[in-house]
Amino acid sequence: MSQDSAATTSFLDSLHERASATRRTILFPEATDPRTVSAVLRLQKQGSVHPVLVRRGDAPTGVVPSGGTLIDPLEDPRLPQIVEHLLARRGSKGLTRDDAERLARDPLYFADSLVALGEADGCVAGAVHTTADVLRAAIWTIGAAPGVKTVSSSFYLIVPPFRGNEAEVLTYTDCAVVPDPTARQLADIAxxxxxxxxxxxGDEPRVAFLSYSSMGSADGPSVSKVREAVAIVREEAPLLIVSGELQVDAALIPELARRKAPGEPAAGIANILVFPSLDAGNIAYKLTQRLAHGTAIGPILQGLAKPCSDLSRGATADDIAHVAAITALQAAARPDLTPGL
Structure with missing residues (x-):
């Protein structure tokens, strides 16, 4: 096994080991998808999470993992409670009772509502649904965490050694949700x-706000936006290691950081890269994945009151299992829930 492969395996193994210790219940509303079922079988075997499939009884028959839990929204006694939950959250915005009853029977909205009601710890979807579908359901049923106005996403990129002898895990944000963030939104994302x-x-975040400018080397509207975002973060999280605006080489390479951004605390050592736009973030993560042979995990939704994770529709069963472990770790930072499953 190569050093890079060993590092990737080590990080992914650690995800599942730490997730296993949290004993979280994660719902999978895309239960007719073979990749999802395969992921659930793996998770059952590993014990990373307690996986629960959500599938309507009138859906095409699929494999049910041995000893696994399967919920049918059409038969579940909590269905009326979910209808009322949807009306409470969206009725004032025009959702009718008929619409709420229809959505409550949809496995995605049903699963997210169970998470919202404290009946499960998290939800994983997106192998079949679009990111827009997954995000809409999460916002309608759960919403943003207190004090958070921007729901966004991150990819976790496991990359080969580039500033030392070991592979690293970098956070790329936002690469999937907010197209043209304001300074306030950039701060929320970071x-x-x-x-x-x-x-x-599980390490110390070191945040670099990226730009085509490094500490005043250029100017322009997007540079000003990034500078404003950095100022907001420094005011609201004074203990966070953060720098910007930085060109990406100054954010990642110590010797270039010393020339371009001397004295900046995150320069040259950043492990979180905050991109000024969705264009930049999405292009960058795919370039890293394809040209640097990075392993991309995500998109992971962040800023929700309770975790509901998205997937690429090209996700493999392994990808789904890894995202489920991450979802359990997101939930672990919140108070313990009492699953009713």
């Missing part, structure tokens, strides 16, 4: 990514 990195990777 703060959420830092909080989740502590839970998921």
């Amino acid at each position: 703060l959420a990514a830092a909080a989740d990195r502590r839970r998921i990777v």
Whole structure:
């Protein structure tokens, strides 16, 4: 096994080991998808999480893991409670009772509502649904965490050694949700990514706000936006290691950081890269994945009151299992729930 492969395996193994210790119940509403079922079988065997499939009884028959839990929204006694929950959250925004009853029978909305009601710890979907579908359901049923106005996402990139002898895990944010964030939104994205990195990777977040400018080397509207975001984060999280605006080489390479951004605390050692736009973030993570042979895990939604994770529709069964472990770690930072499953 190569050094890079060993590092990737080590990080992913640690995810599942730490998730196993949390004993979290994670719902899988895409239970007719073979990859999802395979992931649930793996998770059952590993004990990483307690996986529960959510599938309507009138859906095509699929494999049910031996000894696994399967919930049918059409038969579940909590269905009326979920209808009322949806009306409480969206009735004032025009959701009718008929619409609420229809959504409550949808496995995605049913699963997210159970998470919202404290009946489970998290939900994983996106192998079949689009990111927009997953995000809408999570916002409608759960919403943002207190004090958070921006729900966003991160990818965790396991990359080959580039500033030492060991592979590293980098956080790329936001790469999937907010197209053109304001300074306030950029600050929210960075703060959420830092909080989740502590839970998921377990190290000290070191945040770099990226730009085409390094500490005043250029100017322009996007540079001003990044500078404003850095100021917000420094005011709201004074103990967080943060720098910006930085070009990406100054954020990652110590010798270049010394020339371009001397004295900046995150320069050259950043492990969280905050991109100024969705274009930049999405392009960067795919370039890293394809050209640097990085392993990308995500997108992981951040900023929700309770975790509901997204997947790429190209996700493999292994990808789904890894995201489930991350979802359990996101939930572990919250008070213990009492699953009713």
